[in-house]
Amino acid sequence: EPEVTQTPSHQVTQMGQEVILRCVPISNHLYFYWYRQILGQKVEFLVSFYNNEISEKSEIFDDQFSVERPDGSNFTLKIRSTKLEDSAMYFCSSGLADLSEQYFGPGTRLTVT
Amino acid sequence: KQEVTQIPAALSVPEGENLVLNCSFTDSAIYNLQWFRQDPGKGLTSLLLIQSSQREQTSGRLNASLDKSSGRSTLYIAASQPGDSATYLCAVRGNTPLVFGKGTRLSVIA
Numbered sequence: 411e412p413e414v415t416q417t418p419s420h421q422v423t424q425m426g427q428e429v430i431l432r433c434v435p436i437s438n439h440l441y442f443y444w445y446r447q448i449l450g451q452k453v454e455f456l457v458s459f460y461n462n463e464i465s466e467k468s469e470i471f472d473d474q475f476s477v478e479r480p481d482g483s484n485f486t487l488k489i490r491s492t493k494l495e496d497s498a499m500y501f502c503s504s505g506l507a508d509l510s511e512q513y514f515g516p517g518t519r520l521t522v523t
Numbered sequence: 524k525q526e527v528t529q530i531p532a533a534l535s536v537p538e539g540e541n542l543v544l545n546c547s548f549t550d551s552a553i554y555n556l557q558w559f560r561q562d563p564g565k566g567l568t569s570l571l572l573i574q575s576s577q578r579e580q581t582s583g584r585l586n587a588s589l590d591k592s593s594g595r596s597t598l599y600i601a602a603s604q605p606g607d608s609a610t611y612l613c614a615v616r617g618n619t620p621l622v623f624g625k626g627t628r629l630s631v632i633a
Contacts, residue, residue, distance in 0.1 A: 443621075452623045454623070501566060514567040516566035
């Protein structure tokens with residue numbers, strides 16, 4: 411069964427460093443998303459991406475964040491200058507259409523020290 | 524702004540019991556509602572998607588209902604098993620992609 415994959419599973423970085431989190435969505439899906447979950451808190455929407463551009467973003471998704479689909483399979487989230495409060499689990503998801511079921515990857519645990 | 528609440532926050536039941544998890548949302552203008560399962564430190568596994576025009580959706584021992592006008596959904600799990608132990612998340616799709624509740628942590632005791 412097709413699934414969303416994410417790498418790395420765990421990333422440790424120092425404050426101020428740039429990180430890139432990678433996702434491979436399900437191959438025939440057209441809509442891609444990033445969410446995050448701070449430990450003990452709700453899963454929060456960050457950004458949605460369709461047709462090579464951002465279709466929606468939350469207040470959390472400020473200028474420190476960017477997304478890209480560099481090729482036909484990968485979908486990346488870049489955090490330009492990490493802060494301690496960026497420590498969280500980051501989930502990628504994909505869907506066939508805008509309002510269809512979303513399938514999530516296993517997540518990348520980001521730890522900023 | 525959409526808010527999603529799940530009650531109870533935690534639930535412990537003996538194996539074999541039927542149980543109901545509750546989800547409520549403040550804005551009834553939703554397109555669909557999705558139930559997920561999350562194991563500790565893991566990703567989200569989609570269990571069921573209910574469209575706003577549907578009242579119920581079933582998958583195996585799981586049955587989800589939706590009452591859009593009252594802003595409520597329930598997830599019914601029949602004949603619970605220890606392998607059902609996980610956190611169950613409810614998420615609604617309205618004008619923003621998926622707004623999540625905090626989840627109900629379920630423990631099924633053998």
